[in-house]
Amino acid sequence: MAKEKSAVVAMLTHSCPVCRKTSIYKNPAVYTYIDLGVMHAECPECKTNLMPETGFYFGAAYVSWALTVALWVSVLVALKVLDAIGLLEFGFLTHPITFLTSGGVATILVFPYLFRVSRSIWAHLFIRVKAI
């Protein structure tokens, strides 16, 4: 018998919040820009309704915002570390273009994952097992 995924692993791998077996997205590949946000209406495995109401995933924008802020803070810390060990000359006020360019590139690179994981986190927070 396969070991069940933990809630955190299920969240990060976009698995169903109830059964944690299948992806909530029709195309499980993250870097697909064509059907990036196309989700199953219900889980193919356990039939959990993944679209409980119209506009349910609008709230995932708050999760996305928090993750994007965390990403930009991580970029800032990485640049400061590179400056501290002497690999890059960086100061937040003296080299703003370096920070904006690095943050922009990092955001573009991880956008598909952040978009999907934000919806996944939102689903895991608010979709629960139905009471029988």
Ligand SMILES: [Zn+2]
């Ligand atoms: Zn399921």
